Amino acid sequence: MVITERRVDAVKQPEGKRYYPLMLDMKGKNCVIVGGGTVAQRKAEALLEAGAEVTLISPSFTAQLEQRALSGEMPPRLIRERYRPGMPELGEAFLVFAATDVTEINSAVRLEAESLGKLVTVANDAAGSGFIVPAVVRRGKLVIAVSTEGASPGTARKVKRELEQMFGDEYETYLELLQQLRVLVQSIVGDTAERQAIFRAILDLELLAWIRSGRFDEQAGRELALRIAADPTEAGIRQLDEWIRRLD
Ligand SMILES: C[C@@]1(CC(=O)O)C2=NC(=C\c3[nH]c(c(CCC(=O)O)c3CC(=O)O)Cc3[nH]c(c(CC(=O)O)c3CCC(=O)O)/C=C3\N/C(=C\2)[C@@H](CCC(=O)O)[C@]3(C)CC(=O)O)/[C@H]1CCC(=O)O
Numbered sequence: 001m002v003i004t005e006r007r008v009d010a011v012k013q014p015e016g017k018r019y020y021p022l023m024l025d026m027k028g029k030n031c032v033i034v035g036g037g038t039v040a041q042r043k044a045e046a047l048l049e050a051g052a053e054v055t056l057i058s059p060s061f062t063a064q065l066e067q068r069a070l071s072g073e074m075p076p077r078l079i080r081e082r083y084r085p086g087m088p089e090l091g092e093a094f095l096v097f098a099a100t101d102v103t104e105i106n107s108a109v110r111l112e113a114e115s116l117g118k119l120v121t122v123a124n125d126a127a128g129s130g131f132i133v134p135a136v137v138r139r140g141k142l143v144i145a146v147s148t149e150g151a152s153p154g155t156a157r158k159v160k161r162e163l164e165q166m167f168g169d170e171y172e173t174y175l176e177l178l179q180q181l182r183v184l185v186q187s188i189v190g191d192t193a194e195r196q197a198i199f200r201a202i203l204d205l206e207l208l209a210w211i212r213s214g215r216f217d218e219q220a221g222r223e224l225a226l227r228i229a230a231d232p233t234e235a236g237i238r239q240l241d242e243w244i245r246r247l248d
């Protein structure tokens with residue numbers, strides 16, 4: 001019992017870090033992942049989805065990575081070698097991922113990448129990473145990223161699953177519509193304060209319920225835009241809920 005207590009007491013709390021979340025434009029950006037296992041695969045898939053160019057360095061790769069390298073647009077590049085310092089790919093990278101199952105190799109990758117001024121993440125060492133990756137829910141242009149700052153990745157995943165239940169596919173249509181209306185209002189209302197009041201009024205409309213009901217379509221969206229263009233004022237927009245309800 002005493003031994004167990006000592007063990008528990010000896011566990012050091014990782015030093016507190018306060019991360020800064022951001023959205024990176026990865027289109028065409030070079031990313032190097034050292035490792036070819038399940039973690040490397042997960043990071044590669046997300047990077048490819050974001051339009052990055054992905055190079056993986058590892059003596060072996062998961063079957064899925066092998067498959068992905070043969071098919072589809074923008075296949076990942078697989079370099080079938082063990083990592084060694086001085087590989088040119090690292091110098092060309094925008095982001096570096098050290099994702100082998102060998103701590104010493106991951107540390108060597110981190111040191112070299114850092115000496116080259118690269119942002120690097122280490123799969124088994126959050127404290128030694130320049131960035132970490134959140135769990136992500138996407139609904140069209142709605143992106144919800146969940147992080148526990150490395151405290152419990154499983155919890156990040158669990159919260160993501162809960163959010164997936166809360167935020168349905170209707171958000172995809174909703175954000176497309178809001179984007180169109182925003183551009184429209186920006187083009188016809190010059191006054192910033194008035195524009196902000198209009199945007200707030202649009203957010204108060206019961207558009208989500210309308211979309212969820214299945215009765216909203218392209219024609220309805222057009223009609224809504226025409227009504228807003230005809231009376232682009234806060235008061236005018238606040239009256240639109242009545243029109244939406246009458247459509248039911
Ligand atoms: C969110 C997600 C994004 C992604 O990877 O894309 C992600 N890990 C995910 C899943 C997951 N990871 C692990 C399990 C097994 C269960 C468990 O151990 O809890 C599961 C669950 C599963 O696989 O089901 C094990 C694990 N993870 C890390 C270590 C090393 C360590 O802790 O040092 C170990 C081994 C620990 C050990 O063996 O002892 C480290 C990291 N994992 C992170 C991200 C970063 C912190 C995120 C945050 O909390 O903010 C960080 C710090 C670095 C990084 O990778 O960026 C993705 C969910 C994607 C999704 O579902 O959408």
Ligand SMILES: NC(=O)c1ccc[n+]([C@@H]2O[C@H](COP(=O)([O-])OP(=O)(O)OC[C@H]3O[C@@H](n4cnc5c(N)ncnc54)[C@H](O)[C@@H]3O)[C@@H](O)[C@H]2O)c1
Binds near residue numbers: 060082101102
């Ligand atoms: N960050 C995360 O989300 C997360 C999740 C689970 C596990 N982990 C940790 O990440 C590490 C990797 O996990 P995994 O499940 O992908 O392991 P894995 O065993 O599936 O893959 C390890 C990969 O590293 C490669 N490798 C080994 N030596 C190498 C070298 N010298 N050069 C290049 N590649 C080399 C292997 O070929 C293999 O492809 C583990 O240390 C694990 O604890 C992290």
